[in-house]
Amino acid sequence: MSAWSYGYVSNVGYTYGYYHELNPLRAIVPMLQEGLAVPEIKNACELGFGQGVSLNAHAAAQQIRWYGTDFNPAHAAFARDLASTCGSNALITDQDFASFCSRDDLPEFEFIGLHGIWSWISDDNRRIIADFVRRKLAVGGILYISYNTLPGWSAHAPIRHLLAMHDNVRSVGGQSHEQNVQNALAFGSRVLAQSPLVQHNAPNIAKRLDEIAKQNTNYLAHEYLNRDWHPMYYADLAQWLEPAKVGFACSANYLDDFNLCLYTAEQQKLMDEVAGTPLAQTVKDFLLNKQFRRDLWVKGARRLNNVQLAQQRGKQRFVLTVPRESVELSVSNHVTVGLMPEVFEPVLEILSDHQVHRTADITQALAGKANPAQVFAALTILHAKHQVAQVQDEVSVEAARGRCRAFNESVIAAAHNNGEIYYLTSPLSGGAVSVSRIDLLFAEAHNHGLREPQQWAAHTWQILQAQGQAMLNKDGEALTTEADNLAELTRLAEEFAKQRLIALKALQILTE
Template identity: 45%
Template sequence: MSDWTSGYVADISYTYGYYAELNPLRIALGFINAGIRPPNVINACELGFGQGISTNIHAAASQINWYGTDFNPHQAAFAQELSSISGADAKLHDDAFNEFCQRDDLPEFDYIGLHGIWSWISDENRAVIVDFIRRKLKVGGVLYISYNTQPGWAAMVPMRDLLAEHADLMSAQGAGTISRIEDAITFAEQLVAVNPEYCKANPQIKNRLDKIKQDNKNYVAHEYFNRDWEPMAFAKMARWLEPAKMDWACSARYADAIDSIQLTSEQLNLINSIPNPVFRQSVRDFCENRQFRTDYWVKGARRLSTLDQDEMLDGLRVVMGVPRKDVQFKIAGRLGNFDLPSDIYEPLLEVLSAYQPVYISELWQAAKEKGVSRSAMNSAVAILAAKGAILPAQSDESIAQAVSKVGRLNRFLMSQSRSTTELSYLASPVTGGGLAVPLFHQFFLLATLEGADTAKSLATFAWRILASQNKCLLKDGKPIASQDENLAELERQAGNFLNDRLPLYQALKII
């Protein structure tokens, strides 16, 4: 019998994560700040969509036509169910890459996304994907690709290989993947305990193993135990993408572009002295000891003048993504925490605090009235976006067309939260993407949909769910014993929810 998995872990499912970088609406701000004209995304594709949470949130919350594949039939079936429930009509398949990429019913794409999968597949499959990008990504189209990279993974590569070798050679016959993972980690701990020279030279390995031991085992299986696994240097990725005519555009994580919080002045001077853009990124990865890249690549970059940049920025809409009180005038970077000047940020937050979408031109007007320069305002917008304090916002027409699809999807996801803690994101038709919503907030939102409108009624609703499963709350790490104490703690949390979170969720049209 042939191995349809091609060495990829398929007997246990991947996690139910959502990855905001896959949202095409995020491209515009990153591209404009990098001086590149962003595309208008109509058709999009995700290769290796896992459980399909990201794909389905983006399909339901926007007017983009989504396609994709994940060869694990269990995952594809769940993703198809979500698409059917929302009515987004995403075209999701369980084809292997070589099958999907040869389909004759696919359009040309404005956007193709791969999150993480590149690190875990064979060179044969990588070649299939590059050929697909060459043939099916439009001129001006964007590729989002994230992957493990060097030099940040360099010390861990031998230990990862040892873990995989132990799982392959030393486990009991018939042992399942989780059992093999646990046995391999136990052996690695035994190895570290005898203080081998490898660990003396790489003291960070013990902490990495401790983290692996605590991580979700479904994630660990896919991250460390596939047959094919390669943290790839940026220069090698660039060579892979050359036949598809791709140029690196910028990072999909806005904070990566804020040099002052990531690089020392000496590092930045060295990097800026390098004329070759590929080598410049390679050197930057060494300065940051980067182990994971999240990159946008573009097929035919069209450069913007400074005037074009400001005009295109003015035409973007943004919306608050967190409660106003949670926005701190600080930002964290590789070099530490940095204070932000309140006189620049307060005028912007005053406009944003109504939780309604606003054009960046409106923020500029408010900033200008307070004597804030254009460059300072542009920098502040980029930093607020990097912090997640503001999110991209769609047009009113797109929002209106997505509301009903999002409502159906979110209602289903929240109903599932009554029996699982794995679904922790809901869709917003305002942002075209997902938002992390804690478990109890999902319970409270369900209660709101049922007509509850007081802290006590929300708490009672949530307690019925918990009590039916013989569960209780924790306080200071210890279970709360009595029903009255559980209800009191839930009522306290529900009060905070009503005051701080519900207005935001309603403004983002999550319910």
């Protein structure tokens, strides 16, 4: 770690992940389902953006002006290059929080996002961020914050402490960070094997360490080896944010608030006793043993009346992004529950053309079959399941097309050499979708005018073969013949045509 890193892992690059909740447009649906007003978002900020994939995907796909900082200069350099490639005007810096948050050239923000970073920073930096939110989050603005949560981490926190201590005391200079992480994991397994009392009190702790060992090494370094790491009770976070004048609004994903898929009957009775009190979120975290929360907070939340709410819900636009036949009329979180076919079936029938539809138009078409609240609730659940995408206004869609095209072409081109980013961004949703490397090469073939799965397979095989690469069989062994490789690629291409291509076309990432 370097002196400027404040104990945060800085000699290992973070993963190239994308996080849907950092898309401010995705906050609209859960907030309207909660009955809350949503601000018009002109300026947005991400603190601790990692490699900047989310920030750049959103800056490319939205008319919102994005700002962000990550004190790791390698992260900032990568993010700036990506911003330049797609032609966005995002302001990206490598300043620490104290320097960035004290800048005098920043506007008020209608959205500020922090994904995970709250758990890995010092109390001094938490105070800086809370003050920044107080000064720079606009009235009515949204704060998205996610963090490691207690009590869910209580049983497994000793693993993190053990790994971090080993890395601090026993890591070998000059040895790769991958090997140091592996050494820490191996040492942790040996210690737990000789710790019967710990395993008695936390029976799943050894299994958890085995699961951790399967994860990305760079992710493990950032997740477990920082000097500061503080999982937090909801009430403690609320106390930290109280000076910022924000109040809890709802979860960033509605399924984390949809009680029917969260609680047993007895648990629901308990939740009913504390409903509407500050105790409710704490009881929820205990009942569900929450380890990670993704929450929306608002500065001056305003509840809409019935007329205002109907108007705001009615003008939202949605598009179905999965094959109609793949939508199951059930939802699973902690509990699996069925969904009302008399409401969901007609809604899905309208959406099955994979065109953009307004809520008001769907409601009108289903008059007498479902009321407006039921229609919007159905769309909210499908949105939370990532089966429909909310669509931004036409002006924003048209303005984003060129930047999205540049972003996506850059990602696809990088896939020839494996690349780092496996997400494509949409001018419709203002966000990104996950794709595999092979999917990216199929998408490139489609962009070149090839329309048959066999053609996509041949295009992809040419690229792999030129690099001495091959597909793997079900046992993880490389296929040796051209015929076998083409057969496997054709199989995947046919799956792509039936599944992923529908989403990419519906989101106008790919065109006919």
